[in-house]
Amino acid sequence: MNVLIVGGAGYIGAHVVKACLSAGMTVSVFDNLSTGKKVNLFPQVRFIPGDILDTKALDAAMQGQQAVVHLAAKKAVGESMENPEKYAVNNITGTLNVLNAMGKAGVRHIVFSSSAAVYGIPHIPEIDETVPTNPINFYGFTKREIERFLVWYERLRGITFVALRYFNAVGYDAEGDIRGLESHPQNLLPIVMEVANGTRQELSIFGHDYPTPDGTCIRDYVHVTDLAIAHVQALTYLASGKASQILNLGTGKGHSVLDIVRRTETLTKQPIRYVFAPRRHGDPAELRASAAKAKEVLGWQAIHSDLDTIILTTWARYQR
Numbered sequence: 328m329n330v331l332i333v334g335g336a337g338y339i340g341a342h343v344v345k346a347c348l349s350a351g352m353t354v355s356v357f358d359n360l361s362t363g364k365k366v367n368l369f370p371q372v373r374f375i376p377g378d379i380l381d382t383k384a385l386d387a388a389m390q391g392q393q394a395v396v397h398l399a400a401k402k403a404v405g406e407s408m409e410n411p412e413k414y415a416v417n418n419i420t421g422t423l424n425v426l427n428a429m430g431k432a433g434v435r436h437i438v439f440s441s442s443a444a445v446y447g448i449p450h451i452p453e454i455d456e457t458v459p460t461n462p463i464n465f466y467g468f469t470k471r472e473i474e475r476f477l478v479w480y481e482r483l484r485g486i487t488f489v490a491l492r493y494f495n496a497v498g499y500d501a502e503g504d505i506r507g508l509e510s511h512p513q514n515l516l517p518i519v520m521e522v523a524n525g526t527r528q529e530l531s532i533f534g535h536d537y538p539t540p541d542g543t544c545i546r547d548y549v550h551v552t553d554l555a556i557a558h559v560q561a562l563t564y565l566a567s568g569k570a571s572q573i574l575n576l577g578t579g580k581g582h583s584v585l586d587i588v589r590r591t592e593t594l595t596k597q598p599i600r601y602v603f604a605p606r607r608h609g610d611p612a613e614l615r616a617s618a619a620k621a622k623e624v625l626g627w628q629a630i631h632s633d634l635d636t637i638i639l640t641t642w643a644r645y646q647r
């Protein structure tokens with residue numbers, strides 16, 4: 328299969344590229360390298376430098392492709408609330424450009440990076456795909472709206488899709504093939520790693536008065552290698568002519584912020600300095616996926632997502 332991976336130089340994208348190459352697919356990467364890294368580009372891929380706001384570049388990149396994996400997006404939740412225009416243009420307009428180019432070129436399948444952020448603050452901690460979407464940040468709103476566009480592009484243009492709602496993506500390729508580190512990370516684990524390796528002085532823990540056992544937020548951390556495998560399975564699924572799907576990708580297990588801090592201290596043998604800070608606006612106390620549907624539809628299961636594997640593979644990249 329010829330697959331165009333839009334955003335394939337990014338953190339999740341590069342892991343998806345590796346999984347697709349391992350599955351024997353022919354991979355082209357389209358990326359503007361705004362957050363993606365050259366060092367993440369595998370020598371076996373055709374690299375097409377380009378921006379999803381450049382419709383001509385997208386038209387050219389679609390030639391000869393059979394499927395698209397679309398991961399190019401802005402993803403900082405806080406920034407999306409301060410600069411919604413940037414998220415509207417990059418995430419929504421950019422994705423419409425991808426879909427329009429697919430329509431023109433006759434590319435009929437897309438795997439889309441969605442997010443647990445579409446759910447907002449659900450009333451139950453373990454979420455399946457029937458839980459109503461109700462994003463509480465603009466980032467999550469863009470992902471939810473794109474899922475809705477996908478439904479119409481299927482009806483009107485025959486493009487079938489799998490939208491993968493990632494929970495918290497973490498970890499690194501265990502073989503060390505993906506080396507690019509995020510430049511100004513805002514997510515928990517990269518920040519904890521920067522404290523562990525001395526790049527950063529301390530971690531601010533956002534809230535310790537949540538109704539959880541230790542008072543800090545609980546999230547469903549899923550290894551990026553597991554996420555990557557799901558993309559290969561989704562591509563194979565779509566290529567066999569099956570119906571579009573929206574699927575959660577998570578483990579169903581939760582870890583608190585303090586669980587992450589303490590286990591990282593034990594495994595890295597480095598002290599993690601932290602302070603308690605006020606709650607971050609829009610953080611639900613607990614988010615966990617039910618991934619039963621992904622198992623049923625794709626046969627997917629998280630097999631690399633135990634906390635020790637997550638921390639050790641990440642530490643291997645951050646260790647100086």
Ligand code: UD1
Nearest residue numbers: 402404442443444513514515518531532533544546584610
């Ligand atoms: C959010 C989105 C998720 C998205 C991801 C991309 C929601 C509900 N989730 O995940 O869908 O894919 O961003 O960036 O919108 N924390 C600290 N200190 C820090 C950083 C984080 O205490 O310096 C805590 C947070 O409060 C949270 C946990 O660590 O409880 C994880 O945070 P983070 O890694 O930012 O991911 P989410 O906000 O869960």
